[in-house]
Amino acid sequence: MNTSMQKKILLLGSGELGKEFVIAAQRIGQTVIAVDSYAGAPAMQVADGFEVINMLDGAALDTIVAKHNPDFIVPEIEAIRTERFYDYEKQGIKVVPSAKAANFTMNRKAIRDLAAKDLGLRTANYRYATSGEELAKAVAEVGIPCVVKPLMSSSGKGQSTIKSEEDIEKAWKYAVEGSRGDVVEVIVEAFVKFNSEITLLTVTQNNNPTLFCAPIGHRQERGDYQESWQPANVTDKDIAEAQDMARKVTEALGGAGIFGVEFFLTDEGVYFSELSPRPHDTGMVTLAGTQNFNEFELHLRAILSLPIAEIILEKAGASAVILASENSDNPTFTGVEAIAALPKTDFRLFGKPTSRPYRRMGVALVSDEVGTPIEGIVEKAKAAAALVTVNK
Ligand SMILES: Nc1ncnc2c1ncn2[C@@H]1O[C@H](COP(=O)(O)OP(=O)(O)OP(=O)(O)O)[C@@H](O)[C@H]1O
Ligand SMILES: NCC(=O)N[C@@H]1O[C@H](COP(=O)([O-])[O-])[C@@H](O)[C@H]1O
Ligand SMILES: [Mg+2]
Structure with a gap:
């Protein structure tokens, strides 16, 4: 029997989230083939191999799955011909977290009807x-x-x-x-008049109980996240309600991996909004070292059935996005020395080959001791991100 820990992972989607996942996988000797619709995508830059296909094309997906015969298929975006996943699962390939999870969350109708009608969760x-x-x-x-x-x-x-x-x-x-x-x-x-919104990173495991990370707060503009912070200030009652809903929906979807479960917190209680069956963009705050394992390492461990003894909040932290403002085929950055000089601050530049207005090109990361007022850390992250400019 081959008990090799080295698995082959086909990563469908190769953005910034995929890139950090590949780095986590490479660190423990896994093989990753990164796939996206364009060459030079962030995760391809650090993977063992890559494929450029239209992932909504079922025949193109079939071709690369047959070519690479992976142990795992790890979706990184939603727009994939996920109906094919059920077949891959039957062929013995592990779809992460499950074919059902990827298929249901690809389409807002499937996941919303499951949450609101089948599971009775409170939604708008x-x-x-x-x-x-x-x-x-x-x-x-x-x-x-x-x-x-x-x-x-x-x-x-x-x-x-x-x-x-x-x-x-x-x-x-x-x-x-x-x-x-x-x-x-x-x-x-x-429209839900919420007081705040959170992402609850929820880790489902094959042979161990579900684990929750400390809640992540975030602020959105144009439906896209601008800053996120961990821990978010949430009452015990709201946390219990959110955890209960996250457990129900992830159990219904099945499989092992990290989920980013999104909630609105209101005076009337917690509303379920939606979820990602994969690392969440707001969860990039964990790259600031807020936890003993970041969200990408947690996803990987859950997939490989490696035990996660515990998830510890080690720091309070915040992330703030670095956005492009113009179209460019050769984006460059200024202000990198300035952000690098800041204490308790780090950053990522994703290496996306092109830019367009509002495209996320990087992220600023700030951390401090647990207990430091989170508002101040968020302000520092915003100020840090504002130092970096994307030029065309
Ligand atoms: N019903 C609602 N009431 C109030 N605000 C909402 C509602 N739906 C969405 N929003 C706001 O828009 C944001 C984005 O919505 P949603 O998460 O559904 O979009 P998305 O395109 O799936 O984003 P992502 O893929 O980044 O999670 C929410 O985080 C929230 O700030
Ligand atoms: N909210 C989902 C999310 O953040 N997804 C992340 O953005 C990438 C696409 O970026 P792009 O549009 O700049 O190519 C995706 O590949 C994923 O990493
Ligand atoms: Mg969302």
Whole structure:
């Protein structure tokens, strides 16, 4: 029997999250083939091999799965022909965290219906629409203000808030343009007036109990995260409620790996929003050394069925994004010396070969002793990120 710990991992999606995952995997001798729709993607720069394909093309996926015959398939983005995953699972390949988890979260409808209808979790009131007319009817039902999102999108792409009836047509067009898959359908959610929002990193394991990280707070603009911090200030009651919901939804999806479960905290209690069956962008704060294992190391350990004795909060920390402002085929950075000179501060530049307005190109990371007021750490991270400029 081959008891080699060295496994072959096919990573589907090769952005900044994938890059850190590959680095974690390389450190313990794993082999990773990184896949994305363009060459030179961040994770490809550190992987053993790479493939450039359209991951929504099932035949193209089949070809590379057959070519590499991996032990594990690790999805890193949502827009993948995830229906194929059920077959790969039948062939004996481990899909992470499970074919069902990747397939259900690719489409907001599947995961929202599972959470709200099957599991009875508290969510914003919602409807679906497949045309501008249906959207107008849906908006009338959920009420204004409301949020419109393509069923297949992430990082806020195609998302807008309807504040009056005049916004409906614009919201429909914007959602169709921002949709990533081939599905022309949107979800309309009642706007939740939350006090704050959190990501609860939840680690499901093959032979051990589910573990939770300290909650991560974050602030979003245009549906995309700007700063995140850990630990977030959350009452014990809200934590218990969020953990209970995270446990229910991750159990229903199955498999082993890290999940980023997103919640809104309101005066009426905790609302489930959505989840990533993989490391979460707001979880990049763990790269500041806030925990004994960062979110990428936790994902890897769970996948390989390596025991995780405990997750310890070792530092308080914050991350702030470094965004591009223009299109460029050769982006460069200024201010790197300035950020490097700051105490208790670190940074990542992802090495994305091109830039576009608002594309995330790097992240600033600040940490301090547990108990240090988190607001001050977030301000430091924002100031650090602001030192770095992406030039075209
Ligand atoms: N119903 C809602 N009420 C209030 N705010 C909302 C609602 N839905 C989304 N938002 C805001 O927009 C942000 C992004 O929404 P959501 O997480 O659904 O988008 P996404 O495109 O899946 O983003 P990502 O892939 O980065 O997680 C939320 O974190 C929240 O700040
Ligand atoms: N919220 C999801 C998320 O943060 N995903 C991360 O962004 C990359 C895409 O970036 P790009 O659009 O700049 O190529 C993805 O590959 C993943 O690492
Ligand atoms: Mg989200």
